[in-house]
Structure formats: C-alpha cells, structure tokens
Amino acid sequence: MPEQLGLSVAVQSPKPGRVASTLFAILILAGCGGHPKGVMTPVAVATSATSQVDMLVGTTRQPSGDPATLFSGERSPTLALTDVAVSIPPDDRRKPGTVQWPRRLPPNPETDFAVTRVRQLASRDEAREWFRQHSVGGHILLFVHGFNNRYEDGVFRLAQIVHDSGAKATPMLFTWPSRARVLDYNYDKESTNYSRTALEDALRALATAPDVKDVTILAHSMGTWLTMEALRQMGIRDGKIAPKIQNVILASPDIDLDVFAKQWTDMGEGRPKFTIFVSQDDRALAVSSLISGDVSRLGAIDPTAEPYRTQLERAGITAIDLTKVETDDGLHHGKFAESPEIVQLIGQRIITGQTLTDSQISLAEGITAVVAGTAKNVGTIAAATIAAPVSVIERSGPPPKRIRLEETLASGAQAESAAH
Numbered sequence: 321m322p323e324q325l326g327l328s329v330a331v332q333s334p335k336p337g338r339v340a341s342t343l344f345a346i347l348i349l350a351g352c353g354g355h356p357k358g359v360m361t362p363v364a365v366a367t368s369a370t371s372q373v374d375m376l377v378g379t380t381r382q383p384s385g386d387p388a389t390l391f392s393g394e395r396s397p398t399l400a401l402t403d404v405a406v407s408i409p410p411d412d413r414r415k416p417g418t419v420q421w422p423r424r425l426p427p428n429p430e431t432d433f434a435v436t437r438v439r440q441l442a443s444r445d446e447a448r449e450w451f452r453q454h455s456v457g458g459h460i461l462l463f464v465h466g467f468n469n470r471y472e473d474g475v476f477r478l479a480q481i482v483h484d485s486g487a488k489a490t491p492m493l494f495t496w497p498s499r500a501r502v503l504d505y506n507y508d509k510e511s512t513n514y515s516r517t518a519l520e521d522a523l524r525a526l527a528t529a530p531d532v533k534d535v536t537i538l539a540h541s542m543g544t545w546l547t548m549e550a551l552r553q554m555g556i557r558d559g560k561i562a563p564k565i566q567n568v569i570l571a572s573p574d575i576d577l578d579v580f581a582k583q584w585t586d587m588g589e590g591r592p593k594f595t596i597f598v599s600q601d602d603r604a605l606a607v608s609s610l611i612s613g614d615v616s617r618l619g620a621i622d623p624t625a626e627p628y629r630t631q632l633e634r635a636g637i638t639a640i641d642l643t644k645v646e647t648d649d650g651l652h653h654g655k656f657a658e659s660p661e662i663v664q665l666i667g668q669r670i671i672t673g674q675t676l677t678d679s680q681i682s683l684a685e686g687i688t689a690v691v692a693g694t695a696k697n698v699g700t701i702a703a704a705t706i707a708a709p710v711s712v713i714e715r716s717g718p719p720p721k722r723i724r725l726e727e728t729l730a731s732g733a734q735a736e737s738a739a740h
C-alpha cells in the first residue's frame with residue numbers, strides 16, 4: 321500500500337545506545353501519573369478567589385458507571401456530550417503551566433483543581449444551546465489529548481491551558497478511548513482510528529453552527545494523528561476543509577513524516593493555518609519512534625535545518641522549536657502547555673491569527689535568531705511563517721531519506737495544479 325501511494329517505508333535497526341535511552345524513557349513514563357484517580361465527582365467551592373473554566377466534553381469512551389470517573393478507556397459507538405466546570409486555585413497558590421492534582425480526595429479548591437459541575441447532555445440541540453450560553457465571540461478552542469490519558473487528564477489539562485493562556489474562546493474537549501497504560505500504546509493508536517469519524521462529525525457540527533465564527537484545534541501527541549485523520553476524511557468527503565476551521569496546532573505530533581505529508585495533501589486546497597510545536601529532546605517521541613520501526617516523528621524534527629525549513633515555508637506551515645525551552649516535564653513532551661510563555665502564545669496570538677513574532681522583532685530577525693541559537697525569548701520567534709503554495713522541486717537521482725516529506729507535499733501541489 322505505501323508503494324501505491326508513492327511512498328516508501330524506511331526501517332532501520334535501532335542502535336543499542338538508543339534502545340537503552342528509550343527504555344529509560346519508558347520507565348520514566350511508567351512512573352508518571354501518581355495522582356489520585358477518580359476526581360470527577362463535583363465539589364462545592366466556598367471562595368470567590370478561585371477561577372472557573374466551563375467546557376463541553378465530547379467522548380467516544382464507554383461510560384464507567386462510576387460518577388468519580390464518568391468514562392473508562394474502552395470504546396463506545398456513541399458520542400457522549402457532557403457539560404463540565406473546573407475550579408482552579410488562586411494564582412498566588414499555583415505555578416502557571418501546572419495542573420495541581422489533589423493529594424487526597426475530595427479535592428480542596430483552595431489548593432487543587434476540582435470539578436464543580438457535571439451535567440450530561442442528552443442531545444445535540446442541548447449542545448448547541450450550551451454553545452450559545454457560553455459563546456466567547458463565536459471562537460472555539462477544541463483540544464484533542466494524546467496517548468496515556470484518562471478522561472479527567474484531558475479535562476484538567478484543557479482547563480489549565482484555557483486559564484493560563486487567557487484564550488478568548490469557548491473550550492471544548494474531544495477525548496478518545498485511551499486506557500492510560502504505557503504498554504497499551506497500540507490499543508490507544510487504534511482507538512484514534514476508531515474515533516476519527518466521530519471527531520469529523522463534531523467538527524462539521526461546529527462548522528455549521530450559526531453561532532460559531534471560527535474553530536482552532538489544539539492537538540497533542542497521538543491526538544495529532546486523530547486530528548489529521550479527521551481533517552483528511554473531511555477533505556476527501558467534502559473536497560475541502562470547512563472554512564470556519566481556521567487554525568490547527570499540532571503539539572509534539574506523533575506522526576510519521578511521510579504519513580503527515582500524505583494526510584496534508586489529501587485535505588485538498590483551502591487548508592487551515594497549521595502550526596507545529598517540535599522538540600528534538602522529546603523522549604516520548606523517541607519511544608514512539610522505536611515502537612514504529614525507528615521511523616522519525618514529525619514532532620522531533622529540527623525545523624531550522626534544511627530541507628525542513630524550506631519545505632515548511634513553502635507549505636505555509638509554521639514550526640516553532642521548543643528544544644531549548646525548559647519545563648518540569650521529565651519527558652520534554654508537554655512543553656506546549658507547561659511553559660507559561662508558550663501557552664500564552666497559543667492563547668493570545670495563534671488563536672487570534674496574529675503573527676508569531678514579537679512586535680519588536682521582524683520575521684527575518686526571528687528566524688535568524690532561531691538558526692543562530694541567539695533568541696532570548698522563545699515567544700518572540702518562529703522557525704517558519706511564510707505562507708506560500710508548495711512548488712515542485714526537481715532533484716536528480718534518488719532523494720535522501722529526510723526530503724521525502726518535501727517531495728510528497730510538492731507532488732500534492734502538482735496534482736492540485738493539474739486539476740485546475
């Protein structure tokens with residue numbers, strides 16, 4: 321099948337040193353997530369010093385039958401919709417970029433993230449009414465979480481992102497069936513495939529809602545695969561992506577380079593504006609690369625190196641390199657949400673369609689700062705923000721492995737041009 325699509329599958333034997341470091345990363349990953357489970361039971365808030373984030377949660381998970389968890393990691397054929405409110409402790413009692421899980425239950429809203437309301441919505445009419453009541457200028461921020469996440473993980477992470485970013489948008493979470501176990505990587509990956517039509521339908525419903533002006537999708541890790549697949553399906557079915565879907569942010573995308581290029585091409589013309597956050601020290605993506613046959617992941621590229629820099633510019637894809645950004649995340653996989661500067665960049669610039677360079681620094685200077693390694697503030701730079709159509713670049717002889725993404729993008733543009 322890959323050969324029929326004009327792609328090739330490159331598999332290399334991983335080096336012993338890389339295997340050891342990757343296994344070490346797996347052990348770190350397995351040791352994460354020691355917080356109490358079952359925090360979805362609502363609690364009362366007795367102080368006005370806390371903040372509240374209201375969100376709509378859509379899921380293809382199976383109901384758990386337990387109000388403390390609401391949904392399990394198993395799959396459901398029906399999309400469930402839930403109105404959820406999360407209380408966030410006062411700013412002087414938490415560090416931006418962090419989710420303060422309770423050490424014991426029930427949580428204390430003074431110091432912990434806490435659920436304060438849960439209401440199941442029985443129909444899409446109720447969902448439309450929810451959006452009317454919670455509209456923030458008609459802007460929607462839809463978050464799709466990554467691998468190894470429980471229902472509550474996605475809820476609390478989105479609440480943190482919305483609060484810390486200052487995003488002027490109505491938040492919605494799409495949570496797919498993850499068993500939240502390290503060794504269930506393949507189950508989780510298949511769950512994203514299982515959920516792609518449900519996400520496509522949810523996006524189409526948002527795009528056709530009269531009260532919605534625009535949609536920004538923020539997807540993380542394995543959730544980027546689900547997002548790309550849903551958009552690809554929409555592009556194939558409708559011949560284009562719904563115009564209201566204006567921004568797609570892929571954070572630490574766990575996607576094979578060749579596959580991403582094919583997904584991007586299959587969307588057709590009129591694609592949303594794409595931004596990717598990458599980091600070459602992402603240990604979780606190193607694990608994924610090993611599991612996937614030692615094939616490089618999109619989220620681990622160096623966007624300032626050729627040919628990536630040129631091909632991303634020509635595709636109109638913004639790439640922001642977070643390699644030098646330091647957070648408390650031992651896997652270096654959640655920098656997009658845990659760095660206060662980056663999460664504010666998402667909320668205040670990307671969602672509003674602003675240029676990702678500081679007002680005091682030109683685009684050229686910003687790119688130069690990335691390449692030279694002299695940038696002082698990662699929030700002032702972008703590796704590529706030039707929006708231009710992909711052009712065919714002729715090369716003699718067989719291409720090296722790392723330019724296959726460029727050639728696939730170029731071939732897609734050539735096919736589009738021929739069609740017109």
